[in-house]
Amino acid sequence: MSAGVVVTGLGAVSPHGDELATLFDSLWHGHSAIAPIFPELPKPAAAAVAPFDAMRWFTKLQLAGVDRVSQLAVAAADLAVRDAGFAASTAGEAVDPERIGLYVGCGMGGAAALEAGYRGGGRVPPLTIPAFMPNAPAAHVAMRQRVQGPVLTYSVACASSAVAIAEAAAAVERGDVDLAIAGGSEALIVPGVVLAWQAMQTLATFEPGCAATAVRPFAADRSGFALGEGAAFVMLESAEHARRRGARAYARLAGWGLSCDATHLTKPDAPGQARALRAALRRAGLQPRDVGYCNAHGTATRIGDAVEREALATVWGDALDTLQVSSTKALHGHLLGAAGALEAVVTVLALHRRALPPNAHGASADPDCPLNLVREPGTMAPHLSAAITNSFAFGGTNSVLLFTRP
Incomplete structure (x- = not known):
């Protein structure tokens, strides 16, 4: 039995925004963020796009070679760190950076960078590789938060970030780290990826004007899912560590x-x-x-x-x-x-x-x-x-x- 891994911070950049109360209230009231995308595609498609202003977290110079998937991760992790009570918003300045671990799930990496490379007409941006590699989000978060302990990426398709959180909890429970920033990021809403999912026949079909209600889990007339994008992180620590620093605990990861x-x-x-x-x-x-x-x-x-x-x-x-x-x-x-x-x-x-x-x-x-x-x-x-x-x-x-x- 896990005796004491607690969640002390939450952060998300989601299709419903980056304020926790707004995110949850929107879901609780049943508000859908799914809408039509890419009208130029042969078949209708819908997705849930995250409203996001990168300039809240990056300067124009810092954005060079940073794919949207990493931008979202930096923002969501920063929100989780702040929510956990680190006023400086840099975890590595508040506690021993070697005792912080970062565990990140990412299924497919920087899709926008890869798509731009394919569609570049022969000119591929020189930072394409570091922009689309699946561990780029973890690397950018680590640099932003000064994480000097284990920084690991889990690429396990739809389970990636849940696996990352489980692995982070195990590390906290073992005493490998005092703090674990755990979560994931994905930004796949580009034409090539949408076409690939359509080819698998897993995306929901919908009539014109009905994209918002296209996804119907467990319904008799269900027809598949719609892609979404965003990032979310939790701060995990032992109950004793949280108590010593006077942190609020949302829940136990039991x-x-x-x-x-x-x-x-x-x-x-x-x-x-x-x-x-x-x-x-x-x-x-x-x-x-x-x-x-x-x-x-x-x-x-x-x-x-x-x-x-x-x-x-x-x-x-x-x-x-x-x-x-x-x-x-x-x-x-x-x-x-x-x-x-x-x-x-x-x-x-x-x-x-x-x-x-x-x-x-x-x-x-x-x-x-x-x-x-x-x-x-x-x-x-x-x-x-x-x-x-x-x-x-x-x-x-x-x-x-x-x-x-x-």
Whole structure:
């Protein structure tokens, strides 16, 4: 059992903005950030783009060779550090920089830099390689925050940042670091990437004027997800370290579970997901009935939602009806490598405020996916004491994070 890893800071640059209260309230009220993009593409596409002003964190000179994915990461990590109570906004100036670790998830790196290189008409910018390498976000955050301990990047598709948070928690628990900045970043909304996802037939279809409600997790008429972009980070430390410096704790990261399906590159597997769910519960020392909310992976794909429901049913058994479920991807899109981190931030806020974001746009629930879905915006959960968030990736890696009230 994890006795004392706590979340003391949250930061996000999301399709709903970078203010935590605005982000959560928008989701809680069911406001979608998904809108049409790239009208020049052969097929209609929609995505959730993050409103972001890079000049709040960079000078024009500093932006040279820094892809949007790294810009978002620097901003979100800075917000998490400030939220954790470091007024200087540089963690390495407040504590021993060698005792800080940075754990970052990034699925595909600097897509804008790579796209520009392909479309450059023969002229490739000289900083293209350091701009699009997947560990660039971690490197830029490390330089900004003066992190001199372990700085690691996890590229595990849709589970990347959830894996990063789990690895950070393990490092804090072992005593390898005193502070861990953990999360992820992704900025993939460029034409080439959108076309690639369309070719896989995983993106939601929609009628003109209906892009905002295109993503319908667990609904009978679901047709896939919409891409999202953004970055999110949490500050993790031991409860004792947080107490000594007088920090507020949003939640305990009480358990985490990692597993691999080892069956198929893209088709999910319920037994593999169930292993990760059980591992998180076991580490936290909890029973399924103790957990009141699940921020589901919920990609609104035909197979994915049904398999996730099967995994939850396998582990929760007769207690499944006590678990309230929603997928916030219906509102902020699928951030791929950053999805787990943003959804962890949302889950921590849900637990902290005892308020649940709805499973939006799913009025026609799939009878083959029976779950206790959060139906209405503005739902309160006055007795909520534990919550999980699921991240299940191409490649078969599964990550589950379990938070409890501190």
